[in-house]
Amino acid sequence: MKILILAEHDGKQLSPAVYQVVTAAQFWNAPVEILVAGSNTNTVAKQAAAITGVARVIQAEAAHLAHQLAEDVANIIVQVAGDYQVILAAHSSFSRNIVPRAAALLDVAMISDVLEIKADHTYVRSVYAGDILTTIQSIDALQIVTIHSSNFTAAKNTESNNTDVNNTGAQAEIVSIEVPEPFTITRWVSETRSLSDRPALTSAKVVITGGRSLGSAERFEELLSPLASKLGAALGATRAAVDAGFAPNDTQVGQTGVVVAPELYIAVGVSGAVQHTYGMKDSKIVVAINQDPDAPIFQVADYGLVADLFEAIPELTNAI
Amino acid sequence: MKVLIAVKRVVDYNIKVRIKSDGSDVDINGVKMGVNPFDENAIEAALRLKEQGVATEIVAVSLGTSANQDVLRHALAMGADRAILVESDLTLQALGVAKLLKSIVMREQPQLIILGKQAIDNDAGQTGQMLAALLNYPQATFASAIQVDGNTISVTREVDGGTETLALNLPAVVTADLRLNEPRFVKLPNLMMARKKPIETINAAEFAVSAEPRLKLIQVSEPSARKAGIRVGSVSELLSKLREHEGILL
Ligand SMILES: Cc1cc2nc3c(=O)[nH]c(=O)nc-3n(C[C@H](O)[C@H](O)[C@H](O)COP(=O)(O)OP(=O)(O)OC[C@H]3O[C@@H](n4cnc5c(N)ncnc54)[C@H](O)[C@@H]3O)c2cc1C
Ligand SMILES: Nc1ncnc2c1ncn2[C@@H]1O[C@H](COP(=O)(O)O)[C@@H](O)[C@H]1O
Secondary structure, eight states: OOEEEEOOBOSSOBOHHHHHHHHHHGGGOSOEEEEEEESSOHHHHHHHHTBTTOOEEEEEEOGGGTTOOHHHHHHHHHHHGGGOSEEEEESSHHHHHHHHHHHHHTTOOOEEEEEEEEETTEEEEEETTTTEEEEEEEOOSSEEEEEOGGGSOOOOBTTTSSOOTTOOOOOSEEEEOOOOOOOTTEEEEEEEEOOOSSOOTTTOSEEEEEOGGGOSHHHHHHHHHHHHHHHTOEEEEOHHHHHTTSSOGGGBBSTTSBOOOOSEEEEESOOOOHHHHTTTTTOSEEEEEESOTTOGGGGGOSEEEESOHHHHHHHHHHHO | OEEEEEOOEEEOTTOOOEEOTTSSSEEOTTOOEEEOHHHHHHHHHHHHHHHTTSOSEEEEEEEESGGGHHHHHHHHHHTOSEEEEEEOOSOOOHHHHHHHHHHHHHHHOOSEEEEESOOTTTOOOOHHHHHHHHHTOOEEEEEEEEEEETTEEEEEEEETTEEEEEEEESSEEEEEOGGGOOOOOOOHHHHHHHHHSOEEEEEGGGSSOOOOOOEEEEEEEOOOOOOOOEEESSHHHHHHHHHTSTTOOO
16 A cells, blocks of 8 residues: 655745645555656655655656646546555645546545545545534545645655755655656646745745735735835735735635645734635734724734724834 | 536525534525535626627536526526536535536537636535546636637636646636636526526436445534634734744744
């Protein structure tokens, strides 16, 4: 029995969530292998091989995998699946695109965004935007699961005993596999990446999120950016703020956006709808600044300040 | 071209669901239900394709019990041409839904199938990708913009850190993000008219697929709430409290 982890990467670095999924995989007490698919995977394959607890890295390399289209990566998973009893990935837009496709091809009922592995085949996951926890048991022989990575600590690297992703002192064996024919009827056209010097939202230690009440894109930036710079924070936004054009789409925190779990989360003029709190309630310390003392965000905040954000934020920024 | 949209009936997003006292399941008896929000975006996208002269017919399909007629009526009132209810008493899960939808696709032969990117009750986010897999069709998930050009559809997808644009040969499966559009409101006269449009009902058993649930619900519970926090009276009090925490450098 073996476990396979589908690794998300950008050709340069493994996603930090891979390290957390390696920890989740230890539950089964079985050899853990990592699948790295792409067009230029030597660096990331070495990073994967250096993670403690990884027995082998499967490298699927081909020019047509440059953009890791779901159709192609799912076919690779299907090709190797026979060797494994459990297939895991971190729950992210990358895996949500690919893994269900692979699961259907393998006729497996996939389990999304698992918070806790209770027993072999038994998992805890949330439904209704995190309002309810369910314990479910799968009857499939093969388990296909995405992991709520912030619930698991990151595995360390073998050599330096830290999580420095640039440590490429490979330990585990790396094997290359034949890649299936490309699925030519989907073509990658282009991409846009938000350029920002700020840390990535999902891995930032501090996240500051602004809501609709910021009023405009200019004020959003003017008010929150100096504070973010001082704290080395990433900037998030509510759906209302994103829809109003105050912040880019990919900064939306919540059920429909990204899930963050920083050391410190500062919600600025955010009402605290469940769809939003779904994305931030794993944060270690939550601060809420809102002028409405009854705003639901205060129910999930460690420190609540009832104040006008247009006064409180500059004051906070100056005091740091 | 024909467009098929999948419409799920879910608890209204404003409602906080409760659990049954024995912890066996959620209690949605008498709770307000409606169209899954992402599916409204899917319907709206199809309507706009029709307004552009690209789509010729929009077929809405929902799987569940006869209660699902209400969400199909809503789709018809928004402007769908026809509706199909696939009736089943089973607890339908993503893989089973995908298998049944595949049967409908084989029958209807749509060029484009639009689903929501996730259902807000189970938050699975799987059905569209599974359907595309079973059909061996191209897929584009989390769509925030679509454009049909002859035999291809170009889809802008919301991904972590930005967007990605793909071109798919039709027929294809697309899943809608909330950003795809602003769904129109249903006007009362349209709702009245929708009452007259037929809803075709098919028993799921007529399709030779097994939609039995593979995931058994063991128990449900409420998550432990975050520990009650405190109110601070000023920015300086906030700062001094935060500075007491290890690892937070302010
Ligand atoms: C299917 C679905 C999915 C969704 N997914 C998400 C998601 O992923 N993420 C998300 O965020 N939302 C999501 N939403 C939307 C969510 O329900 C809320 O509408 C949204 O989070 C509200 O954003 P907001 O807090 O910025 O705005 P509002 O709810 O309008 O709140 C503004 C707050 O600012 C406060 N305020 C106003 N002025 C000031 C001031 N001067 N100083 C201090 N405070 C002030 C007000 O008291 C209020 O509490 C989703 C909704 C649906 C239906
Ligand atoms: N019972 C159903 N009836 C119709 N469509 C469904 C049903 N279940 C899921 N879907 C479609 O699949 C999408 C994703 O659902 P899910 O994979 O359950 O998160 C939904 O937004 C719907 O478009």
